[in-house]
Each structure stands twice: as structure tokens, then as C-alpha cells.
Amino acid sequence: MRRFHACLGTVLVAVGLGLVAPGPASAAPYCGIVWGSLAKSNPALAQAQVVNVRTGPQPCFDRLVIDLNGAVAGYSIRYVPQVLQDGSGLPVDLRGNAFLQITVNAPAYSAGGNATYNPADKNELTNVSDYKTFRQVAYAGSFEGYTSLGLGLRARLPFRVFTLAGPGTGSRLVIDVAHMW
Template identity: 70%
Template structure:
């Protein structure tokens, strides 16, 4: 009887410490409750694309598209192949999944002068060492739309939002989670 009581006490202590019963499974990573379906706002923006940057965070990798005015419209979605604006030619990207991000804003001013002209259309930013991003490429700007192809390591959840600033400008932000 003494052995049973000792064994029973050990099982109760282990259960109390969470060693026997597993913790409940979480449906999201880092508390992120994003999905992988298309996100869009169809309004045309009055700002022009001026820059693109990336960053790494603990739970996600981030793409930021800078405009010199308000961001009012965008579309971000997973596609089988990212295509160039105007021509429809495929944009080759590294990765196992591809996000096509389109800002409803041109990368040229009213006189047709470029407001964003990347030095290397195939490598907008060095994303070597990022957990999720594999490649960021320029797909062009045509008839008021500017498109970026983002190669990622898999079809992971993402979110899209806008931020005001700096100054009179604004930013279109795309975060892609590291895990589900």
C-alpha cells in the first residue's frame, strides 16, 4: 500500500507540473492569428512608390513599401507564378511559395519620371539569413500599379497593413510569419 501511495503522489505531482498531460495545442505561432488568403483594398493611392525595405522580427519577416503620399490600395496574395506588370512575363523567384504584392500606386510621377528604380530588379533587398523570405524582386509598375514578387520558404500566414509617415508619406507593410 505504501508503494501505491508513493507512486500515486508522484503521478499527481507530474500532472501538476504538466509533465504527464501535454499543454493544449495552439492554432497560431507567437499568438499570431493571420491566414494565407488574399488581402486587398481596391482604392487607388495618390502617393507614388519611392523605396522598399525589409526587416527581421522574432515571429515574422517584414516587407515595407514606402510611398510619398497616402497608401490607399493594395493586393497581396499567394500565386503559382508572379508576373510582370504590363507584359505578363513570369518573374523567377527562389522559394517554395510566392506572394504577389501590388500597391495601387505607380513608381513614376505625373511626368513619367521614375520615383523608384531599383539597382537590381531581381534582388531588391538582401534577405540572406531571413527565416521566411527567400527573394524579393521588382515586377514593374504599369498603369498606376506597382508589383513586387516575394519568394518565401512555404505558404505561411501573412498580414498587410498601412502606416502613416515618415512626413507626408506612408508605408505598406507585409509581415509573413515564420511558422503556422
């Protein structure tokens, strides 16, 4: 009995000193991110064309921006086992362990068929070598009024999608992918 009380006393002292304390019931989300990783889409079609793709690292996420010369109307962004090219359906080889297929409901060519976005290197749209989440951004084509990109990621992580008006009459489709859950 004396041994039991000695052990109980030791445990109570350890708990009182904070040496043995239960963890929190649930951890707070990383950077307040509560986005999730399910597909996000808007089926509307745009009269605008894709004119640029750019990226930027942020403290809690990596950002991809698609610039249009008019209003963003629709898009579809989802995790896929493999990104496929528009029209042909051929696979797009990407670095990473998870892949987002990004489709904006706007062509990368004018009504006359002239390119409004024609990247110099379709496999490396931007240099993301020092990013925490992005591994590669590749062009997957523009076909029948839709333009697709492939985004190779470190892992399947939460992402959000939103649109911004401007500059001028243009707009932007923004995809943020968190660095962690």
C-alpha cells in the same frame, strides 16, 4: 488479476509523476500570430508614387515595407503559384517554396513618366539571405498606375498587411510574414 492491478498501479504512478500526460487540447499560436494566409486587399487607388522598398527581420516575422510619397490607398497581396510581371504577364523567377504577389495601387513613376522608384537590381531589391522566411524580393514592374513585387518565401505562412502614415506626407505599406504557424 494481480497482473492487471500491477499494470494499473504503474500507469497511475506514471500519470501522477507527469511521465504520461496528455498534451494540451490546442497549442497557442506562435508568438501570438493569428493572421492566416488568405489574400488581403483594398481596391482604392492612390495619388502617391512608390519611392522605396526595404525589409527587416523581426523576432517572430520578416517585414517588407513599401514607401510612398503620399497616402497609401489600395493594395492586393496574395499567394500565387507564380508571380507575374505587370503589363507583360511574364513569370518572375523567385527563390522559395511559396510566393506572394504584392500589388500596390500606386505607380513607380511620376505623372510625367519619370521613375520614382528604379531599383539597381530588379531581381534582388534587398538582401534577405539571412532571413528566416524571406528568400527573395523582386520587382515585377509598374504599369497603368499599379506597382508589383514578388516575394519568395520558405513556405506558405501567415501574413498581415497594414498601412502607416509618415514620415511627413508620405506613407508605408507594411507586409509581415510569420516565421512559422
